[in-house]
Amino acid sequence: MTMNNFMEKYLGEVDRRLRRLPVAERVDIVNELKSEIAELAAEGLSPSEIEARLGNAKELAAGYLGDAIAKSPRFSWRKLGLVAAFYSYAGLGGIIILPVTSICAAAFLLCGAVCPIIGAVNLVCELAGIDLPWVMFQIGGWTAGPALGFVLATVTGAVLIALGIACWKATVAFIKSVSGAKKKLEG
Amino acid sequence: MNLEEWRSQIKRGTLEFCVLLLISAKPRYGYELISRLERWPTLATKESTVYPLLRRLQKDGALTSFWQDTAEGLPPRKYYELTDEGRAYLDAMKAEWAGLIEAISELEGDNDDE
Numbered sequence: 001m002t003m004n005n006f007m008e009k010y011l012g013e014v015d016r017r018l019r020r021l022p023v024a025e026r027v028d029i030v031n032e033l034k035s036e037i038a039e040l041a042a043e044g045l046s047p048s049e050i051e052a053r054l055g056n057a058k059e060l061a062a063g064y065l066g067d068a069i070a071k072s073p074r075f076s077w078r079k080l081g082l083v084a085a086f087y088s089y090a091g092l093g094g095i096i097i098l099p100v101t102s103i104c105a106a107a108f109l110l111c112g113a114v115c116p117i118i119g120a121v122n123l124v125c126e127l128a129g130i131d132l133p134w135v136m137f138q139i140g141g142w143t144a145g146p147a148l149g150f151v152l153a154t155v156t157g158a159v160l161i162a163l164g165i166a167c168w169k170a171t172v173a174f175i176k177s178v179s180g181a182k183k184k185l186e187g
Numbered sequence: 188m189n190l191e192e193w194r195s196q197i198k199r200g201t202l203e204f205c206v207l208l209l210i211s212a213k214p215r216y217g218y219e220l221i222s223r224l225e226r227w228p229t230l231a232t233k234e235s236t237v238y239p240l241l242r243r244l245q246k247d248g249a250l251t252s253f254w255q256d257t258a259e260g261l262p263p264r265k266y267y268e269l270t271d272e273g274r275a276y277l278d279a280m281k282a283e284w285a286g287l288i289e290a291i292s293e294l295e296g297d298n299d300d301e
Contacts, residue, residue: 028265029238029242031254031262031263031265032217032238032265033234033238034262035216035217035218035261035262035263035264035265036217036218036221036234038261038262039218039261039264040218042259042261053234054233054234054235055233055234055235059235060234060235062235063234063235063236063238063239064238064239064242066239
Protein backbone atom coordinates (compact mmCIF):
# COMPACT_ATOMS: atom_id res chain seq x y z
CA MET A 1 0.00 0.00 0.00
CA THR A 2 1.41 3.41 -0.86
CA MET A 3 1.61 6.10 1.79
CA ASN A 4 -1.13 8.17 0.18
CA ASN A 5 -3.51 5.21 0.01
CA PHE A 6 -2.82 4.33 3.59
CA MET A 7 -3.31 7.89 4.80
CA GLU A 8 -6.59 8.23 2.91
CA LYS A 9 -7.94 4.94 4.19
CA TYR A 10 -6.79 5.37 7.77
CA LEU A 11 -7.92 8.97 8.15
CA GLY A 12 -11.18 8.19 6.35
CA GLU A 13 -11.89 5.54 8.94
CA VAL A 14 -11.00 7.85 11.84
CA ASP A 15 -13.25 10.50 10.34
CA ARG A 16 -16.15 8.06 9.98
CA ARG A 17 -15.84 6.97 13.57
CA LEU A 18 -15.86 10.58 14.74
CA ARG A 19 -19.08 11.43 12.91
CA ARG A 20 -20.80 12.35 16.18
CA LEU A 21 -18.52 15.34 16.53
CA PRO A 22 -19.16 18.66 14.77
CA VAL A 23 -17.67 18.82 11.25
CA ALA A 24 -15.22 21.62 12.07
CA GLU A 25 -13.78 19.67 14.97
CA ARG A 26 -13.51 16.52 12.87
CA VAL A 27 -11.66 18.31 10.08
CA ASP A 28 -9.26 19.79 12.60
CA ILE A 29 -8.56 16.39 14.19
CA VAL A 30 -7.98 14.71 10.85
CA ASN A 31 -5.62 17.48 9.69
CA GLU A 32 -3.62 17.24 12.88
CA LEU A 33 -3.27 13.46 12.47
CA LYS A 34 -2.37 13.91 8.82
CA SER A 35 0.41 16.23 9.90
CA GLU A 36 1.80 13.62 12.30
CA ILE A 37 1.57 10.82 9.72
CA ALA A 38 3.51 12.99 7.23
CA GLU A 39 6.06 13.64 9.97
CA LEU A 40 6.48 9.92 10.64
CA ALA A 41 6.65 9.12 6.92
CA ALA A 42 9.37 11.75 6.49
CA GLU A 43 11.34 9.92 9.16
CA GLY A 44 11.14 6.81 7.01
CA LEU A 45 8.39 4.82 8.73
CA SER A 46 6.33 2.52 6.52
CA PRO A 47 2.50 2.60 6.54
CA SER A 48 2.33 -0.52 8.71
CA GLU A 49 4.86 0.90 11.18
CA ILE A 50 2.81 4.08 11.38
CA GLU A 51 -0.38 2.15 12.00
CA ALA A 52 1.35 0.12 14.71
CA ARG A 53 2.43 3.33 16.37
CA LEU A 54 -0.86 5.22 16.22
CA GLY A 55 -2.97 2.18 17.01
CA ASN A 56 -5.78 1.18 14.67
CA ALA A 57 -8.25 3.83 13.57
CA LYS A 58 -10.92 2.56 15.94
CA GLU A 59 -8.64 2.82 18.96
CA LEU A 60 -7.45 6.28 18.01
CA ALA A 61 -10.98 7.59 17.42
CA ALA A 62 -12.08 6.09 20.74
CA GLY A 63 -9.53 8.31 22.49
CA TYR A 64 -11.33 11.38 21.19
CA LEU A 65 -14.81 9.98 21.78
CA GLY A 66 -14.04 8.80 25.31
CA ASP A 67 -13.22 12.36 26.12
CA ALA A 68 -16.29 13.63 24.32
CA ILE A 69 -18.76 11.37 26.14
CA ALA A 70 -17.56 12.51 29.53
CA LYS A 71 -16.99 16.16 28.75
CA SER A 72 -19.46 17.18 26.11
CA PRO A 73 -22.50 18.80 27.68
CA ARG A 74 -24.39 18.28 24.42
CA PHE A 75 -27.16 15.74 24.27
CA SER A 76 -26.57 12.51 22.39
CA TRP A 77 -28.61 9.32 22.06
CA ARG A 78 -25.51 7.24 22.60
CA LYS A 79 -24.80 8.97 25.88
CA LEU A 80 -28.41 8.65 26.97
CA GLY A 81 -28.30 4.96 26.09
CA LEU A 82 -25.09 4.43 28.07
CA VAL A 83 -26.49 6.18 31.10
CA ALA A 84 -29.81 4.30 30.91
CA ALA A 85 -28.03 0.97 30.49
CA PHE A 86 -25.78 1.70 33.43
CA TYR A 87 -28.56 2.65 35.82
CA SER A 88 -30.74 -0.28 34.75
CA TYR A 89 -27.87 -2.64 35.39
CA ALA A 90 -26.89 -1.05 38.69
CA GLY A 91 -30.54 -0.69 39.76
CA LEU A 92 -31.43 -4.29 38.95
CA GLY A 93 -28.28 -5.37 40.72
CA GLY A 94 -29.19 -3.36 43.79
CA ILE A 95 -32.70 -4.82 43.96
CA ILE A 96 -32.03 -8.45 43.07
CA ILE A 97 -28.43 -9.52 42.61
CA LEU A 98 -26.76 -7.88 45.60
CA PRO A 99 -29.34 -8.89 48.26
CA VAL A 100 -29.43 -12.49 46.99
CA THR A 101 -25.67 -12.98 46.78
CA SER A 102 -24.88 -11.20 50.03
CA ILE A 103 -27.61 -12.94 52.08
CA CYS A 104 -26.67 -16.30 50.60
CA ALA A 105 -23.03 -15.65 51.40
CA ALA A 106 -23.82 -14.88 55.05
CA ALA A 107 -26.28 -17.77 55.42
CA PHE A 108 -23.99 -20.35 53.81
CA LEU A 109 -21.00 -19.25 55.86
CA LEU A 110 -22.98 -19.35 59.13
CA CYS A 111 -24.52 -22.77 58.43
CA GLY A 112 -21.18 -24.08 57.21
CA ALA A 113 -19.55 -23.07 60.49
CA VAL A 114 -22.38 -24.39 62.71
CA CYS A 115 -22.81 -27.76 60.96
CA PRO A 116 -19.56 -29.47 62.09
CA ILE A 117 -19.94 -27.98 65.59
CA ILE A 118 -23.29 -29.66 66.03
CA GLY A 119 -21.85 -32.89 64.61
CA ALA A 120 -19.06 -32.70 67.19
CA VAL A 121 -21.49 -31.99 70.03
CA ASN A 122 -23.54 -35.02 69.02
CA LEU A 123 -20.47 -37.23 68.91
CA VAL A 124 -19.16 -36.01 72.31
CA CYS A 125 -22.57 -36.52 73.95
CA GLU A 126 -22.78 -40.02 72.49
CA LEU A 127 -19.32 -40.86 73.86
CA ALA A 128 -20.16 -39.33 77.24
CA GLY A 129 -23.42 -41.28 77.35
CA ILE A 130 -25.66 -38.22 77.33
CA ASP A 131 -28.83 -38.64 75.34
CA LEU A 132 -29.57 -35.83 72.85
CA PRO A 133 -32.69 -37.05 71.06
CA TRP A 134 -33.12 -33.99 68.86
CA VAL A 135 -29.60 -33.87 67.41
CA MET A 136 -28.84 -36.27 64.56
CA PHE A 137 -27.66 -36.39 60.97
CA GLN A 138 -30.59 -37.36 58.82
CA ILE A 139 -31.03 -37.68 55.08
CA GLY A 140 -34.64 -38.48 54.19
CA GLY A 141 -35.63 -41.43 56.38
CA TRP A 142 -32.04 -42.55 56.96
CA THR A 143 -30.16 -41.48 60.07
CA ALA A 144 -26.39 -41.67 60.34
CA GLY A 145 -24.78 -42.82 63.56
CA PRO A 146 -22.94 -40.20 65.66
CA ALA A 147 -19.44 -40.99 64.27
CA LEU A 148 -20.47 -41.10 60.62
CA GLY A 149 -22.78 -38.16 61.33
CA PHE A 150 -19.82 -36.10 62.53
CA VAL A 151 -17.85 -36.86 59.35
CA LEU A 152 -20.84 -36.08 57.13
CA ALA A 153 -21.56 -32.88 59.07
CA THR A 154 -17.96 -31.76 58.58
CA VAL A 155 -18.09 -32.44 54.84
CA THR A 156 -21.44 -30.63 54.57
CA GLY A 157 -19.97 -27.72 56.52
CA ALA A 158 -17.02 -27.47 54.12
CA VAL A 159 -19.34 -27.52 51.10
CA LEU A 160 -21.53 -24.78 52.61
CA ILE A 161 -18.51 -22.62 53.40
CA ALA A 162 -17.27 -23.02 49.82
CA LEU A 163 -20.71 -21.92 48.57
CA GLY A 164 -20.64 -18.98 50.97
CA ILE A 165 -17.24 -17.88 49.70
CA ALA A 166 -18.42 -18.19 46.09
CA CYS A 167 -21.46 -15.99 46.85
CA TRP A 168 -19.27 -13.48 48.59
CA LYS A 169 -16.92 -13.37 45.60
CA ALA A 170 -19.89 -12.88 43.28
CA THR A 171 -21.03 -9.95 45.45
CA VAL A 172 -17.61 -8.31 45.30
CA ALA A 173 -17.27 -8.96 41.56
CA PHE A 174 -20.65 -7.36 40.89
CA ILE A 175 -19.81 -4.26 42.93
CA LYS A 176 -16.47 -3.98 41.14
CA SER A 177 -18.06 -4.28 37.71
CA VAL A 178 -20.62 -1.61 38.56
CA SER A 179 -18.04 0.84 39.83
CA GLY A 180 -15.84 0.05 36.81
CA ALA A 181 -18.72 0.85 34.47
CA LYS A 182 -19.41 4.06 36.38
CA LYS A 183 -15.80 5.16 35.99
CA LYS A 184 -15.96 4.46 32.27
CA LEU A 185 -19.11 6.53 31.98
CA GLU A 186 -17.42 9.44 33.67
CA GLY A 187 -14.37 9.07 31.45
CA MET B 188 1.98 -5.18 44.04
CA ASN B 189 2.27 -4.29 40.39
CA LEU B 190 4.95 -1.91 39.23
CA GLU B 191 3.49 -1.63 35.72
CA GLU B 192 0.12 -0.55 37.08
CA TRP B 193 1.70 1.92 39.49
CA ARG B 194 3.78 3.38 36.70
CA SER B 195 0.75 3.85 34.45
CA GLN B 196 -1.05 5.60 37.31
CA ILE B 197 1.87 8.00 37.69
CA LYS B 198 1.86 8.56 33.95
CA ARG B 199 -1.86 9.31 33.97
CA GLY B 200 -1.53 11.64 36.93
CA THR B 201 1.40 13.63 35.60
CA LEU B 202 0.80 13.74 31.83
CA GLU B 203 -1.13 17.00 31.93
CA PHE B 204 1.64 18.59 34.01
CA CYS B 205 4.37 17.32 31.63
CA VAL B 206 2.53 18.54 28.54
CA LEU B 207 1.92 22.00 30.01
CA LEU B 208 5.55 22.22 31.16
CA LEU B 209 6.78 21.45 27.64
CA ILE B 210 4.42 23.95 26.07
CA SER B 211 5.33 26.66 28.60
CA ALA B 212 8.85 26.89 27.14
CA LYS B 213 7.58 27.66 23.61
CA PRO B 214 4.67 26.76 21.34
CA ARG B 215 4.90 23.09 20.37
CA TYR B 216 3.05 20.69 18.07
CA GLY B 217 1.62 17.30 18.98
CA TYR B 218 4.24 15.06 17.45
CA GLU B 219 6.99 17.16 19.01
CA LEU B 220 5.42 16.71 22.46
CA ILE B 221 5.05 12.97 21.97
CA SER B 222 8.63 12.47 20.81
CA ARG B 223 9.93 14.55 23.72
CA LEU B 224 8.01 12.46 26.23
CA GLU B 225 9.27 9.30 24.55
CA ARG B 226 12.77 9.98 25.80
CA TRP B 227 11.68 8.72 29.23
CA PRO B 228 9.93 5.34 29.51
CA THR B 229 7.96 6.57 32.52
CA LEU B 230 6.51 9.43 30.48
CA ALA B 231 6.16 7.88 27.00
CA THR B 232 2.52 8.26 25.97
CA LYS B 233 0.50 7.25 22.95
CA GLU B 234 -1.06 9.53 20.35
CA SER B 235 -4.54 8.33 21.29
CA THR B 236 -3.99 9.84 24.75
CA VAL B 237 -2.01 12.99 24.00
CA TYR B 238 -4.16 14.44 21.20
CA PRO B 239 -7.48 14.17 23.06
CA LEU B 240 -5.78 15.67 26.12
CA LEU B 241 -4.59 18.65 24.05
CA ARG B 242 -8.14 19.18 22.79
CA ARG B 243 -9.52 19.07 26.29
CA LEU B 244 -6.94 21.56 27.59
CA GLN B 245 -7.84 23.84 24.73
CA LYS B 246 -11.57 23.54 25.42
CA ASP B 247 -10.92 24.26 29.10
CA GLY B 248 -9.11 27.43 28.10
CA ALA B 249 -5.58 26.46 29.20
CA LEU B 250 -4.25 26.34 25.63
CA THR B 251 -4.75 28.07 22.31
CA SER B 252 -3.62 26.70 18.98
CA PHE B 253 -2.56 27.95 15.58
CA TRP B 254 -1.60 26.28 12.30
CA GLN B 255 1.78 27.02 10.80
CA ASP B 256 3.39 25.94 7.55
CA THR B 257 6.64 24.02 7.74
CA ALA B 258 9.89 24.87 6.00
CA GLU B 259 10.44 21.19 5.12
CA GLY B 260 7.52 20.95 2.72
CA LEU B 261 5.46 18.89 5.18
CA PRO B 262 1.77 19.64 5.82
CA PRO B 263 1.11 22.51 8.27
CA ARG B 264 1.59 21.75 11.97
CA LYS B 265 -0.83 22.62 14.71
CA TYR B 266 1.01 24.44 17.48
CA TYR B 267 -0.26 24.83 21.02
CA GLU B 268 0.61 27.63 23.41
CA LEU B 269 -0.37 28.50 26.95
CA THR B 270 -3.04 31.10 27.70
CA ASP B 271 -2.71 33.28 30.81
CA GLU B 272 -5.18 30.98 32.45
CA GLY B 273 -3.09 27.97 31.45
CA ARG B 274 0.03 29.59 32.86
CA ALA B 275 -1.69 30.23 36.19
CA TYR B 276 -2.89 26.62 36.21
CA LEU B 277 0.64 25.40 35.51
CA ASP B 278 2.08 27.57 38.31
CA ALA B 279 -0.44 26.08 40.74
CA MET B 280 0.56 22.59 39.55
CA LYS B 281 4.24 23.40 40.05
CA ALA B 282 3.55 24.43 43.63
CA GLU B 283 1.64 21.19 44.25
CA TRP B 284 4.45 19.20 42.71
CA ALA B 285 7.11 20.89 44.84
CA GLY B 286 4.97 20.12 47.90
CA LEU B 287 4.70 16.48 46.89
CA ILE B 288 8.46 16.11 46.33
CA GLU B 289 9.14 17.70 49.69
CA ALA B 290 6.62 15.47 51.46
CA ILE B 291 8.13 12.33 49.91
CA SER B 292 11.67 13.29 50.83
CA GLU B 293 10.52 14.00 54.37
CA LEU B 294 8.94 10.56 54.51
CA GLU B 295 12.21 9.04 53.36
CA GLY B 296 14.06 11.10 55.97
CA ASP B 297 11.71 9.83 58.70
CA ASN B 298 12.59 6.29 57.79
CA ASP B 299 16.32 7.01 57.99
CA ASP B 300 15.93 8.38 61.51
CA GLU B 301 14.21 5.29 62.84
